[in-house]
Amino acid sequence: MKIGEFSRKLINFMQLSMxxxxxxxxxxxxxxxxxxxxxxxxxxxxxxxxxxxxxSKNPVQACLAFLYFMDREGFLKAGDYRLEDSGDSLLVQVExxxxxxxxxxxxxxxxxxxLYCARLSSFQAVLRHVTGTDYSTSLETxxxxxxxxxxxxxxxxxxEIVTREEHILKVAGRRAILLPQETYSSLFMSxxxxxxxxxxxxxxxxxxxxxxxxAGRTKTFYPDPEECLQLLLxxxxxxxxxxxxxxxxxxxxxxxxxxxxxxxxxxxxxxxxSLYRSPQVTCDLFRGIFAAYFSVLLEQEIICEEMRCQAVExxxxxxxxxxxxxxxxxxxxxxxxNL
Amino acid sequence: MxxxxxxxxxxxxxxxxxxxxxSQIMVEGESGIGKTVLAGEFIKEGLRCGDTCIYxxxxxxxxxxxxxxxxxxxxxxxxxxxxxxxxxDAYEEGESMEKYALSDLRNLDKYFxxxxxxxxxxxGRRVRLVVDSLSTLFTSMDAADILDFHRTRIKQLxxxxxxxxxxxxxxxLDAKLMTISGHLYNFILKMNFSGSSYNPMRMMQIGKVKSxxxxxxxxxxxxxxxxxxxxxxEMGVNE
Numbered sequence: 001m002k003i004g005e006f007s008r009k010l011i012n013f014m015q016l017s018m019x020x021x022x023x024x025x026x027x028x029x030x031x032x033x034x035x036x037x038x039x040x041x042x043x044x045x046x047x048x049x050x051x052x053x054x055x056s057k058n059p060v061q062a063c064l065a066f067l068y069f070m071d072r073e074g075f076l077k078a079g080d081y082r083l084e085d086s087g088d089s090l091l092v093q094v095e096x097x098x099x100x101x102x103x104x105x106x107x108x109x110x111x112x113x114x115l116y117c118a119r120l121s122s123f124q125a126v127l128r129h130v131t132g133t134d135y136s137t138s139l140e141t142x143x144x145x146x147x148x149x150x151x152x153x154x155x156x157x158x159x160e161i162v163t164r165e166e167h168i169l170k171v172a173g174r175r176a177i178l179l180p181q182e183t184y185s186s187l188f189m190s191x192x193x194x195x196x197x198x199x200x201x202x203x204x205x206x207x208x209x210x211x212x213x214x215a216g217r218t219k220t221f222y223p224d225p226e227e228c229l230q231l232l233l234x235x236x237x238x239x240x241x242x243x244x245x246x247x248x249x250x251x252x253x254x255x256x257x258x259x260x261x262x263x264x265x266x267x268x269x270x271x272x273x274s275l276y277r278s279p280q281v282t283c284d285l286f287r288g289i290f291a292a293y294f295s296v297l298l299e300q301e302i303i304c305e306e307m308r309c310q311a312v313e314x315x316x317x318x319x320x321x322x323x324x325x326x327x328x329x330x331x332x333x334x335x336x337x338n339l
Numbered sequence: 340m341x342x343x344x345x346x347x348x349x350x351x352x353x354x355x356x357x358x359x360x361x362s363q364i365m366v367e368g369e370s371g372i373g374k375t376v377l378a379g380e381f382i383k384e385g386l387r388c389g390d391t392c393i394y395x396x397x398x399x400x401x402x403x404x405x406x407x408x409x410x411x412x413x414x415x416x417x418x419x420x421x422x423x424x425x426x427x428d429a430y431e432e433g434e435s436m437e438k439y440a441l442s443d444l445r446n447l448d449k450y451f452x453x454x455x456x457x458x459x460x461x462x463g464r465r466v467r468l469v470v471d472s473l474s475t476l477f478t479s480m481d482a483a484d485i486l487d488f489h490r491t492r493i494k495q496l497x498x499x500x501x502x503x504x505x506x507x508x509x510x511x512l513d514a515k516l517m518t519i520s521g522h523l524y525n526f527i528l529k530m531n532f533s534g535s536s537y538n539p540m541r542m543m544q545i546g547k548v549k550s551x552x553x554x555x556x557x558x559x560x561x562x563x564x565x566x567x568x569x570x571x572x573e574m575g576v577n578e
Binding site for chain 1 (some may be wrong): 341342346351357375384387388389397405409412413416417421446565566
């Protein structure tokens with residue numbers, strides 16, 4: 001079988017179309033897109049296992065065996081690819097112009113679509129089949145148009161992956177619920193009625209407690225604080241809480257500035273009424289979340305203040321994160337003083 | 340129009356329309372009753388509302404209030420850097436390390452000049468001013484000088500739209516002087532212990548002086564290390 005120009009275009013259109021569709025999914029589109037790519041390769045493996053002949057469990061050899069098979073089928077030229085071991089990783093190099101997926105690869109970023117290299121995904125399928133290990137991928141293309149791919153054993157936590165098993169919805173394997181804004185608002189309006197003094201504390205504590213364990217788990221996979229933080233902020237975005245942006249982060253001083261556009265708390269405030277008597281900062285849940293994130297990442301007690309809130313004015317909320325100052329004032333006997 | 344609140348639920352519930360910027364509140368109470376805690380609540384609420392808060396520390400160093408706010412998870416350095424929380428040291432005199440400090444605690448003119456300078460630097464902002472306690476500044480002052488100072492200062496604060504919370508420790512100033520001073524304020528909040536000495540209860544009254552009468556209602560409150568001041572029953576303010 002030789003791949004013709006029309007077939008090549010069709011394959012690339014299918015890739016683009018799939019990416020466009022996946023992008024519309026509210027959750028885990030990246031994960032499912034990756035699964036789609038891997039799964040396609042798995043079908044090829046199942047159907048042609050006898051012909052591929054995996055003689056070695058070495059990642060380079062296994063992937064080469066797959067490439068030779070595809071070459072024999074006329075889908076690609078195995079000689080266009082350079083594969084080498086690099087510790088736990090497998091490095092892949094190919095000139096983009098020699099790749100079947102070139103059109104998809106060039107067009108996806110222009111259309112703002114996620115880019116998943118189908119060739120690397122096929123290697124993920126091969127490595128899962130041969131070694132039993134799940135691999136993640138990264139891809140860079142240099143100025144001369146050479147793609148540099150890397151496959152490495154997966155360590156990424158799957159916090160954002162939402163699944164449904166009949167009536168049970170799960171996030172990262174744990175039962176979850178979809179809470180409409182109205183229900184959330186009712187919950188807090190009820191607290192406002194019964195214990196108005198507790199609202200901001202409840203929001204802060206809820207944010208802090210829920211973020212603490214997530215930050216701890218993520219840190220075990222990503223010990224680098226900056227990388228870990230970016231992932232944690234991504235979770236906030238994926239959960240629909242708001243579009244968070246790290247404005248600055250000074251690791252040495254333990255300080256950071258974060259902005260959040262379209263905070264869901266602001267939306268609740270605008271749509272269902274204010275929790276407070278006068279216009280004021282409302283995103284205490286975020287304050288708690290950020291305080292927990294940074295306390296775990298920096299291994300010291302961190303406080304977070306919301307310095308401006310979209311509920312009051314402006315286009316975003318801004319949070320300032322800093323270490324809790326050491327005791328400023330040593331307590332002495334204070335006759336009749338009332339602090 | 341924007342209104343200010345104390346940040347104490349039971350208290351705010353009874354100020355339906357809140358406090359107009361430019362209002363002055365006199366807080367009078369016994370030692371240890373919770374006047375400074377109330378001041379802390381007022382500041383916390385102000386910071387959340389985007390106000391600039393000025394705290395004049397007369398009875399303890401400013402660090403005491405910083406510590407107090409931090410104990411309620413208020414990141415004071417963030418607000419101080421943004422120039423939205425300003426401490427004035429009217430306690431340590433010459434030894435103060437604060438940006439703003441009163442060099443002579445026995446000179447009301449100097450205090451007035453410093454307060455005016457700081458407020459001038461905050462023009463165009465919503466400002467809350469807390470003096471804790473004003474009665475300490477008045478100690479050993481002549482009654483006529485105190486009233487003169489009071490009238491001039493309150494007039495200026497009102498004109499500048501500053502919400503001021505002036506704290507007075509019970510028994511420091513003459514009762515007659517307190518009554519006359521009370522007329523200058525929009526609200527008076529009295530705090531005192533009640534009940535037996537074995538089981539004292541904290542009580543507060545908020546009201547106004549009308550026709551030589553202090554019109555108010557009285558209610559119990561407690562101080563929580565998490566929530567601050569909790570007013571335990573409904574309060575009614577007779578306007």
